[in-house]
Amino acid sequence: MSKSEETCEYLDEAYPGTPAVSASMFAAGVLGNIFALFLLEIRRRRKNRSLFHVLVTTLVITDLLGTLAVSPLVLAAYIKRQTLEEIGGRALCNHFGFSMTFFSLATMSILLAMAVERWLSIGHAYIYEKYTRKRCGYFAGPVIYLFCFAFCTLPFAGVGKYVMYCPGTWCFFDMHPSDRRGQIYAGVYASVMLVMIVCTVLCNGSVSHHLLSMYRRRKNNHGSFRGPRGQKRYKSITKEVEHLTLLIVMTVCFVVFSLPLVVQVYTNFTRVEKCDRQDLRMLRLLSFNSIVDPWVFIILSPSVLRFLWAKLLRQPTPTSMERVFQNARPPAGIRPPPLADAHKHAVSPQTPIALCP
Template sequence: MAADSNGSCHEQPTLSGGSPTTTAFMFSAGVLGNVVALILLELRRRKQPASLFQVLVTSLVFTDLLGTFSVSPLVLTAYFRNESLIGMSERRLVCGHFGYAMTFFSMVTLAILLFMAVERWLSIGHPYCYEKRMSKRCGYITIALIYLFCALFSATPFFGFGKYVQYCPGTWCFVDMRPTATEHKVFNIIYASCLLIMIVCTVLCNASVIYHLSLMYRRRKAHRSSVRRQRGHKRQRSIAKEVEHLVLLGVMTIAFVICSLPLVIQLYINIFDHCCCENNRIALLLVSANPIIDPWVFIILSPPVPRLLWDKMCKTAKFKSTQEKVRSIHPVLYQSNAPGDLGGSVMKVNTGIPGTPGS
């Protein structure tokens, strides 16, 4: 690690240690998870037409798979040949490709997650605008624009705006975390700011979706009647479906925030102060772990897991509502075991009335 503190790893032609075991495990887990996720998405598409949200999820999984294949084989090759990324090519092409891929896929992944959050926000909070403006064609166009913008921005270090350098043990290349030139510092600020803005916007959209879903659930409970009971059942299924999307998107967002926020913070700090290389390496490891986590999150949280959680929540809420209603009608049936203790347990009296506690 001391080697990296004086910058010698930036030009080191051979490896300075490390083990290929971790890289091999991460590569295998990433490929397996993304392939299984794509298979599940294809099976779901054959059963019913793909929605815009499923198109975005497929794009995200495909992006993660492409990112895994772009960098992990290079690391394994470097260990096999005992050469650093700089030493594997005379014109630093391998190092440049590695740094470009890391920057490009980190931005694309978060941009797609943001678009998924915006899609859910429009679907729940602004359904008229969603039906009028949003479509699968809109999704394909937006994804293409995301790829184009991120590709152009990630290529600017090849033209002197920003810089890709090698990190110890010689198997990493990424943006210069401790730049000295002004143009490189500006590039890092723009890159970190883009990530931070997308993270904040994604979190705000998800929070808005949660708020609107709670309003929908309360509205459905407030307008129950014998005539609307069947409609309410359909509405409940609709809310459950939205919750499935929200749970998946929320966990993916949390995973990406955990993986990318340390990098954002480190980039900002290193603009003004040279920090130890250990913090830089941890941040880079977290960024590279995100494409591995995303597909497994999708596999684990695919229906029926979120649906079972939602059904459990609905049953719990319904039971509490029934209990409160009975308590308001028959307050004498409930008494505290410890007088004056508001937090004490409640004793239930068997009244013989069907549906009441204790019957």
């Protein structure tokens, strides 16, 4: 290992990187989150904001703040060809490490809150209707932030520490701790992330099972979803499926981008040599989460989902998702009069027909 790799005094050529890549990631993250917030605001004005809507908004805001907190520093390091500590000293490295740890935990915590909300809404409807309100979402965000803030400040109290990794463009908590406290901190972080990932996956699996059971049960009991009551039931299931689809895809993305880092932390406990290159790859994967999340929300918006459903079933694009599955339709060219006006056009045998006014 060269001296530059040991001390990270400057950006070594062994770690290729250009400002263009970091700038593209930064632009995609900022634009995606701003666009997602714009769509959320439009939906809020069209209909009342739900608890799930509040949590999604909190997630998008968290991703945006995370992108703004760290990406510009990486750009500055590449442009100046200096390490973070050379640019802003130890304080800047601590800020970077704190931000990466904080926003990774906060994002996963909000995803878990979204999964629990869907699990209660579908699997335990009575408890959900009685004890949950929209304002719970406004409390969930600050509580999650407070928990993550308390955990991420432990390195400043001597439990773990934030260190700079080669090539000097990023800082994170020490994933190769030699002291007992540092090992405990790294182990707790990896364990908390793993537990939240498992719980989120289990909640989503439970919701999927309940939705499938509801669909089969209601279809068997009512034959189809025709009629006002049937269409109302189907609309309820459709809304839950839209929420679940968004949540599952976001969860899959976060598992793909964060689980390798969790595995890397556990692996480092048994590894003798320090491998910053592998650690850097895992951290870059983690940083992709704040970029992908808003675009997943944009692509999986209800209007897009309805369009995909129509194409999948080879039907014309409907104005609402319920029309895709309507089984009974009047023959082409025949439009029955509204029920409310049918009595006006009915003619009884006892009623004389006036040929002239």
